[in-house]
Amino acid sequence: MNGIELGLLTAIAMVMALFDAVIVKWGAEARTRTSAGVVLFLAFMMIAMIFGAFLYFSSPSSSSLVEALWVSSAAMSLSVFPLVYLFVREAARQMREGATFAPARIEHRRWFGLTVVASLVLNEFLMGVTFQLASGLSAPATGGAVSWIAFAVNSPWFLFPMSIEMIAAAILLRSHLPSGIRIIMIAQSTLMVLAPPVSQNPNWVWFSTVLGSAVMIGIVIYLMEYIYRHRQLVPAFSSYVLALMGVFGIMMAGLYVWLVYGEGFVFAVAVLLEMSIFFEAILAPDRFGEAPAAPWQLRPNWAFGLLAFIFVAELFMGAALDVVLLPGAYLGAFPTLPLAGGSATLLYNAFYNGFWFLAGVSGSTWFLGMMGIEMGALVVFKIRESISRENKIRMALMLGSYAIFATFFPSVYYSNLFPNALSGTQVPVLGWSMGLGSAPIVPSLFLVIFLTYIIFAVTAVLFGRRVVCSVFCTAPVMYQGTTIDTMKSFNRSSGIGHKYLGSRLSSLYSATAGVTMAALVGVSFASYFDQQGILNVSILGQDPSVFLFDLSFSVGWYILFVTIPYVGNYNCVTMGWCYTGLISGAFQKLGFFKLKVRSKEVCRTCTTVDCTKGCPVGLVDMPGHFRTKGEFRSTKCCGVGECVEACPYGNLYISDVRHWVRRRLGRPEVSPTATRRMAGTAPSISATSPALRSASTGPPYGLRPLPMFDGRSPPLDR
Ligand code: SF4
Ligand code: SF4
Incomplete structure (x- = not known):
């Protein structure tokens, strides 16, 4: 031609x-x-x-x-x-x-x-x-309908005109579409152009995979922030975005299959589905403006579907980015036992493949990088809304820790320093990793593991477990962004989350924590004896302590993350299944960290108890402690400081070793400029917090709650 x-x-x-x-x-x-x-x-x-x-x-x-x-x-x-x-x-x-x-x-x-x-x-x-x-x-001469569908759809003659058609339709109907859905529709139409299976050219595959992923990440960030600012969604919008995220999941799985196995059928089916939901929606655009809107926080199934679909899309997107950008490290690295044999073998192999694929991808360079960008963007939005300087600094440190410990050290630094180390090798202390389980337990690692726990213990005693659970760990970046943080409402409304409310270590919590710690001790000894040649044990083909590590942080954590609507936010803390968090929490109990109020009297007259609504780990009993003792300690408190921000009187602050030193020096614990006195009736969180006030329309960024203070300090009653 x-x-x-x-x-x-x-x-x-x-x-x-x-x-x-x-x-x-x-x-x-x-x-x-x-x-x-x-x-x-x-x-x-x-x-x-x-x-x-x-x-x-x-x-x-x-x-x-x-x-x-x-x-x-x-x-x-x-x-x-x-x-x-x-x-x-x-x-x-x-x-x-x-x-x-x-x-x-x-x-x-x-x-x-x-x-x-x-x-x-x-x-x-x-x-x-x-x-x-x-x-x-x-x-195609062979392959029947499957080959014909891939041949027709994964072609520039299908995808490029289709993209133009979709964009043109969205523009022509712009006056019928609310701006949020219009932006999502135009972005998803653009994504059609960036389809790697259109060509085998390596430059195109590289360019379209990277740029397509960037567009998809942008869509997810926009959507997440949108639902944060619009707590009430019309049914047409909520069904549309759920279907779209489901299709993105299939599309990314199709992309991975195409990149690794050269089979484009799944990707083509996803394109047809995406196109169908787009046209089905845009042919009835007025539905997007129809009432009644319903609060999505009262729809756990919808929220779960959204998180699960986004996660599946991101998992396969991360895997696709890994194999395109780092083929030497990742192409062929994900395990594939043959799906053949008797039913028991078949089941085992399928489970083995699924488990290690999930663990391998979720610990991989580009998955973590991509999640960091996506969830990090939501944290940046949160920082902009935050009114507490201490909290802003904490969240900035948290983002920096994520960048250094989740991506730079394991993916850049170690691979340069130890070029022959296995991909994903973690070194405790120096790189983010949760101590035991980072590698099989051999005597040469004793010192470094010991140092890891010393650091956890000392920092928890001095500053509380927030050093680990609100800064160093990758988990808080995922939990703390605007939208996911809002899901703390499920701590109260979900059946399981409700059981873990409060600071009391219930029998359920004790059972979870007990099993976790017993498992840690068990696998640690098993790993050590295995390395000494005394035992010969492995779980799913892996060292027992490494298996527990992956089960906890690479597989279990993500499963429990997408099930937040059923189990509550920050569930690693609330349920006590994270051994690192449990150890840090135990040391916190021995140390200086506590929550304190400036005036017990203010808490006694407070009727809104907004501090409990702000708490992402559901410590609903803290006002009682403030009213009687003026302070509150809990091994579960991970020091995110949401309660401090939520208190409409500015009555609450976090106290740690720095405050203790000040006290010993005879100086006030908190600087006078940071203390403000309540004047008149307190506004409730629903009247002051940008998060909750934005239930229907949302304020512009930068709008700050304005508690009723007159700028002077209340008397400290301790
Ligand atoms: S409990 Fe564990 S997973 Fe959760 S934030 Fe703390 S260290 Fe991270
Ligand atoms: S919201 Fe503030 S004043 Fe009310 S109980 Fe909590 S800390 Fe005390």
Whole structure:
């Protein structure tokens, strides 16, 4: 095919795409049966036309050209009859009814929409196949429908016009779409262009994988922040974004399968699904503005679906980025036992593959980098909203720790320092890792493991477990961003989360913590004796302590993260299943860290107890301690300081070794400029917090709550 032919084909494809976009617009605006008939007629004409071209290009010859012209002309002619019938019927009715005549409305709007969607999908599919054949490519000789679908859809002739058609449709219907959904729709349409399976060219695969991932990350960040600022969602919006994230999950899985196995069918199916949900939604744009909106925080199943779909998409996106950007380290690195043999072997191998794939990807360079960008962006939004300087600094340190310990050390520094070390090798103390389980326990590691726990213990005694659980660990970056932090409401509303509320170490908590610590001790000895040759044990083919580490932080953590709507936020802390957190919590109990109030009296008269609503680990009993003792200690408190921000009187502060030193020096614990006196009635969190106040529309960034203070200090009553 020469340049002129290519240009001509491109121009035809673009014109057809834009005409399809106009059909979509007319379809969305059609209200009467006749207008719906015209839309379906035009869609059918497009199909008939492209089908004729398909007949010709599938076997080009003069006879097939004649045959193609006959078939498409006949199809077009026949399609006129139903339309003419519709018009004649309406005209007859108009004559009968005279002045009272009103055009017949579309009765089954949903079926009309689905028919238009099916026509568009068929049209685009035929276009993909026909233009591929016209550009000189051969049709797949084997593989049946699966190969044909991949051949038609994973082609520039399908994806590029489709993307233009979707963007054009969103622009044409912009006045019908609320801005949030319009932005998401245009971004998802752009994503169609960035489909790696369009070409085998390595530069294209690299470029489209990276840029496509960046666009998808942008969509997820936008969506998460949107639902943070719009707590009430209309059903059309919530169903749409759920379906979209589900399709993104399939698409990323398809991309991974294509990159590793060269099979493009799953990706193609995801593209067809994405296109279908887009057109189905945009053909009824007014639904996005319909009431009643419902609070998504009261819909745990929806929130779970959203988190689970986003996680699946990110998991496969991380794996795809790993194999594209670091093929030497990751291509072929994820385990694949054969899915064959008896049912027990088959089940074991499937579980083994799934477990180590999840563990391998979630600890990999690009997955962690991508999650850092995505969840880190939500933390940055949170920092902008935060009113406490100490909390802003903590969150900035938390982001820095994530960048250094989750990505730089394990992925850059160690690989340069120890080029022969296995990918993902962690060194406690120097790099983020949770002590035991970072590697099999051999005597040469004793010192470094010991140092790790010394650091955990000393910092927990001096500053509380927040050094680990709110700064060093990767977990708080995921928990602390605007949207996920909002999910702390599930600590109260979910059945399981509710059982772990409060600072009391319930029997359920004790059981979880007991099993966790017993497992840690057990696997540590097993690992050590295994390394000494005294025992010969492994779990799922891996050293026992390394297995527990991966089970806790690479597999279990993510499963419990997506199930936040059922088990509550910060569940590693609330449920006590993280051994590092448990150890840090125990040392915190012995140290200086506690929450203190400036005035017990203020807490006694406080009716809103907003501090408990701000707490992401559900320490609902703290006001009682403030009222009686003026302070509160709990091994579960991980020092995120949300309660400090939530208290509308500015009555609360975190006290650690620095405050103890000040006291010993005879100076006030908190600087006078940081203390403010309540004046009049306190505003409640729902009236002051940007987070909660934004339930329906949301404030612009930078808006700060304005508690009613007069700037002077209350008397410290201790
Ligand atoms: S409990 Fe464990 S996983 Fe959770 S924040 Fe603390 S150290 Fe991290
Ligand atoms: S919100 Fe403030 S004043 Fe009210 S109980 Fe909590 S710390 Fe005390």
